[in-house]
Amino acid sequence: MTPYFFRFVALFVSLFVASIAQADRPILVGGDLNYPPYEFLNEQGEPDGYNTELTLAIAEVMGMDVNIQLGSWDDMRSLLEQGKLDVLQGMAYSTGRTDKYDFSPAHALVHQSIFARKGTAKVNNLNELAGKEIIVQRAGVMHDFFINSGIDAKLILVDTHAAALRLLASGQYDYALVANLPGLYLGKELELSNITPVGRPFGANQYGYAVMKGNTDLLAQFSEGLAILKNTGRHQKIYDKWLGPLEQDGFPWKEVGLITGSISGILLVILGGIVVWNRMLTREVSRRTDELKQQQKQLMQADKMASLGILVSGVAHEINNPSSLLLLNLPVIQEFYSDAEEILEAHFQAHGDFYIAGLEYSRMRDEIPSMLQDMLTGAQKIRRIVNDLKDFARETPDDLKEPVDLNEILEVAIRLVDNTIRQSCNQFKVEYTQPLPYFYGSAQKIEQVIINLIVNACQALETSNQAINVRTFLKDEHHLCLEVWDQGKGIAPAHMARLCDPFFTTRREEGGTGLGLFISSKIVQEHGGSLVYESSSQGTKAILTFSVA
Structure with a gap:
């Protein structure tokens, strides 16, 4: 029995133990500590918000163990790039960021808004901000934008959206560029009554999970979990819970009511008969609207199923290849260990206990066969689940035959x-x-x-x-x-x-x-x-x- 044989066995066991340890480590998920309602620390100091609940739901359906950590956005991006975090649960997509990061399908759209103190003239486009002092979040999407935009504005960098709005409300600087919903949310929560959006929201960025470039296996797990939640309607429930009320509150109902009332009054004075005609049109519009809503639901469901089908096909291809290698190689390794076990056992009987990869042989000899069998069973389960998902997403015939x-x-x-x-x-x-x-x-x-x-x-x-x-x-x-x-x-x-x-x-x-x-x-x-x-x-x-x- 040569030293090379024992070195080979030790290397095999050490690699196996390392893979088990890596599999047992929870997935580290990062996010912004003050970006409500998407993600924030609640009164108990625990991660909360739309992104957090969505991540926990994905972890549940995918059987993943996750650990969510929230901090300043700049620190979270740095930790991801250093490999101390595995994934960010919410990052706005931009072409400039694709050099470093890979993105999942979007789970929300994030608009940006320009906030100013009341009485400030409206801003129609970002070029009007040239020569102004603009507060933006450090390492945020607007910070990235201004670095590459060529707009000559002085940037004031802060860690959070709340800090940006407080500075603006205190009378400092000209504008604050923050995400629309977090800005509205924080303005109400902090009772900053002297600031308001000036101009319409802009820059509808796709907002989803982000990993470092090349970490496609982890990204595929979150993308697959998100697709399942969308298909079952659970994603919509989470979205409506956190984002629906604010989106409704952000609509200018008062202004619309005043304009509608004025127009209705003028029309009633000019032609009273339009009331009757308007009622007839309203009934027809209502009927058409109901029809369009029903068609939209059907189109949305068809789009969801088509997206899920595409995702499952890609995931199935990416998962089945390594799964096939496992299913092919694990029986060979089991047979190899079965043959090597006689040699190892003879050495044990002749010389007593010895160490392999830092562990006693007497302990590992009973555990390795069961470990290998568990790995084989797990690989078979992965293939079965992928096949089930492919069947679930397959387009069905309309004739129900x-x-x-x-x-x-x-x-x-x-x-x-x-x-x-x-x-x-x-x-x-x-x-x-x-x-x-x-x-x-x-x-x-x-x-x-x-x-x-x-x-x-x-x-x-x-x-x-x-x-x-x-x-x-x-x-x-x-x-x-x-x-x-x-x-x-x-x-x-x-x-x-x-x-x-x-x-x-x-x-x-x-x-x-x-x-x-x-x-x-x-x-x-x-x-x-x-x-x-x-x-x-x-x-x-x-x-x-x-x-x-």
Whole structure:
């Protein structure tokens, strides 16, 4: 037995231990400590805001362990470039930044605004700021812009948007250039009543996750998680919770009301008959608007699914290649270690315990086989999840004539929401009736309905000790069923008749939109099936029924 052999074994074990240690380290996520409502430290000194909640949701659906750290923006960018942070959870995209950073698809659009003290004339374009003293955030997107713009303005650099607005309100300098929503938010919070935006918001920057150039594997995880949240509607709930109210508050309703009132008064004085004509037009516009909204929802959903399909295809290609290498090489390594184990064991019996890569052989000899097997099982699970996501995002035919196996799509749906199930419930039971006849329809759409029912059941539980039971069965020779029963808090009798109404929800304060069961109900109706609910203080039962093909 040559020294080279032991060196090889030691190198193999050390590399393996290093890879395990790296995998166990949480992903370090950075952000701005004072950039509300996107990200900020709350009263308890903890990370909060839209970006923070979105990051935690992505970590949940992707099974990632993240550690969120907020500090001054300049420091966060420096830590990312030094490798002390893995990802920034919110950075405005610009072409000048692509030399250093890679960006995920945008999860928001961030506009910039020019703030000044009241009484200052409006600014129509940035060239009018030449020769002025402008307050901007250090290392922010406006700082980057002015460095390369050629506009001869004196820049006053501060660490936060709040510091910029305070300086301006105190009577110092001419203007402050800050992000629109954070500026409006901080102006109200700090009660800075003597400053106001002068001019319209500009520079709609795409705002998303950013990593150092080349860190595509990590970026793909966040991009994939974001696509899943968008497809399931969870991203929209988080967006509406944090950004919706401020966007509405920022609209100049008072000015619009005054202008509308003046015009209406003039028109009423000139031609009273226009009132009747206006009512007729209003009815027609309302009808057309409803039609356009419905078409827009369909286009948005189609765009989401197309984007998810493109993303999944790219992610599947990037993940399947290394996964294939793992699935190919791990059995070889297992066989290699099995053969080497006899030699190592003989050496152990003859000379006693010895060290490999700083660890006792007596400890590692029982652990390495199980480690290798766990790695192989994990690689197989990665491939299965990628295949499930590809099936979920695949475009479905409109004629609903695909043979659907209810047991098969139930298995896929459970795998996709496995993390949500495990976090909500310790007692999850599934019963499959075998064999089960198929029915005609769209597997993807029915999978969406099942995911919705299981997630609703998880959200209804008050403790993790309450159970969820799911089963498939034949109601009779012509109908097959899927039943989801939870031991949660149940549904109030007054709400039962409104469960499938659009925008009806009892979870509005938690970000619920009331569209999940409405969409599910429409999908079931398209398939000629039924979705009924039974509820009591002991929980809720949802029963999905389809006609046998």
